[in-house]
C-alpha cells in the first residue's frame with residue numbers, strides 16, 4: 350500500500366497561546382513494499398510525521414494519500430478503522446500501552462478491535478510472540494511482571510498481530526540489548542522481504558538505516574531536508590553533519606582508510622560485510 | 637486533544653501582575669472574592685467590571701485567551717442565569733411561556749449573579765495564568781505558615797500540592813500518548829453506546845495508573861536519596877519578596893471596597 354504525503358503541515362495546540370509548529374511542507378512517498386527510514390535530530394518532527402500515517406493526527410495543511418484513501422486538511426474524517434488496521438504503528442516506548450491481565454489478551458486487543466474471531470486472534474498471538482523472540486509460555490503471564498525489554502517485545506507483538514500492510518516503527522529497539530536489537534531488526538527486515546510488508550522506521554542508528562533501508566528521508570526542523578537511497582545520503586557527509594547527524598561507522602572507517610591510502614575505494618560500503626568484501630577483493634587484486 | 641485546556645495553566649509573560657508577590661496575589665483574590673458580594677446595583681457592578689478589566693489590561697493576557705479558557709464554564713454561567721430568570725418571582729411580569737413565568741426582577745438578578753460568577757472566574761483564572769503553580773504553592777505555604785504552630789502540616793500539604801501541580805501536564809501528555817497508542821490498535825474512544833465507551837476507557841486508565849504509581853515511587857526514592865526529610869530546617873530556593881507594588885495592590889483593593897460600600901444600595 351502506497352503512502353504519499355503532500356506539503357503536510359501540523360501544529361500542536363493550534364489556536365492556543367501554546368501553539369507550536371511541528372512539521373511543515375513535508376512531502377515524500379512511501380512506495381508499497383519498500384523499507385523507508387526516517388532520520389533526523391531529536392525534535393525534528395519524525396514522530397509527528399508518523400502519527401499522520403494512520404491519521405492519529407490530521408494535517409492542518411496539505412494532504413496524505415493512504416492506499417486508496419485521501420486525507421485532506423480541514424475535512425472531517427470518519428471510519429478510520431480500516432486505515433488503522435492497515436497501518437500499524439509501534440510507538441516510542443510502546444511498553445506503556447500494556448493493560449490486560451495476560452500477555453495473550455493484550456496482544457489480542459488489536460485483532461479483537463478489528464473483528465478477528467477469538468481462535469484466529471489467539472493463533473496470531475502465538476505467532477507474534479514467536480516473531481518477537483519470546484517463549485510461548487509468556488502468553489499466560491501478566492505483562493506487568495515482565496522486564497522492560499520483554500514488555501517492549503509484547504507491545505510490538507500486539508501490533509504485529511494486527512497483520513498490518515504497513516508497519517511503522519518509532520525507534521523500536523531503543524533500550525534493548527545488542528543481541529535483541531539485532532534480532533528485532535532482522536525480523537522486521539525479513540517480514541518486509543518475505544511477506545511484502547511496507548516498513549517505515551524512525552531511528553537514530555545510522556547503521557540500521559544504512560543496512561536495512563531502501564530509501565531514507567532526512568528531517569530537519571520540521572522539514573524534509575533530503576531524500577534518497579542510503580548511498581545518496583551517506584555519500585554526502587557534510588549535509589549530514591550540518592544537521593547534527595553523521596555517517597555510519599563503516600563509512601567513517603572507509604573514509605579514514607581512503608585518506609591514508611591516498612585514493613578512494615571503488616565503491617561506498619554501507620555495512621561491515623560490504624567493506625570486508627571490498628577490502629579483501631582489493632587485497633587479492635594487488636597480490 | 638488535551639492541549640486545548642487552558643484553565644489552570646500558566647502563561648509566561650512580563651507584566652506588573654506577573655511580577656507581583658504570590659502572597660499579595662492570593663490575599664488580593666481572597667479580598668476580591670469577598671468584595672464581589674458587596675455589589676448589588678448597576679453602579680457597583682459597573683465599577684467592579686471596570687476594575688476587573690483594568691486588571692486584565694495590566695496583566696497583558698490577551699482577552700481571546702481568557703475567553704477561550706472561560707468557554708468550559710460559560711455553560712455553568714448560562715445555567716445560573718436561566719435558573720434565576722425562571723425561578724425568581726419579583727417585580728413586574730414580563731412574559732409567560734407555557735408554565736414558565738419571567739419577571740423583571742428575575743432577569744436583573746440573573747444578570748447580576750452571572751456577572752458576579754463571571755468576574756470571580758475571570759480574576760481567579762488570571763491568578764493561574766500569571767503565576768507559576770510553584771509560586772502559588774509557595775504563597776500558600778507562606779500565608780498558612782502560622783498554622784504550623786497548631787500542628788497543621790502546612791509544608792507537607794504545600795509539597796503535595798506542588799507535586800500534583802507539577803505532574804498535571806505530564807499526566808495529560810501521557811494520557812494523550814496512551815490514547816493514541818490504543819487508537820492505533822483500533823480502540824475507539826469517541827463513539828458507540830455508553831456502556832461500550834465506559835469499557836473503552838479501561839485500556840487507557842490501567843496504563844495511566846501503572847505509570848503514575850511508578851512515577852510516584854521513583855520520585856519518593858529520588859527525594860529520599862537526596863536527603864529530603866520534610867520542612868524542618870530546610871532552606872528555600874525561591875525567596876518571596878514583598879515590594880511596594882504589592883502593598884499598592886492591596887490598598888487599591890481597599891479603596892475599591894470603600895467605593896462599593898458607598899455606592900451600594
Ligand SMILES: Nc1ncnc2c1ncn2[C@@H]1O[C@H](COP(=O)(O)OP(=O)(O)OP(=O)(O)O)[C@@H](O)[C@H]1O
Nearest residue numbers: 361369370371389390391392393394395396397398
Ligand atoms: N504533544 C506535543 N505538544 C506540543 N508540542 C509537541 C508535542 N509533541 C511534539 N511536540 C513538538 O513538536 C516538535 C517535533 O516533535 P517530534 O516528537 O515529532 O520530534 P522527533 O523528531 O520525534 O524527536 P525525537 O527524536 O526526540 O523522538 C518538537 O519541537 C516538539 O517539541
Ligand SMILES: [Mg+2]
Nearest residue numbers: 395396441519
Ligand atoms: Mg520521536
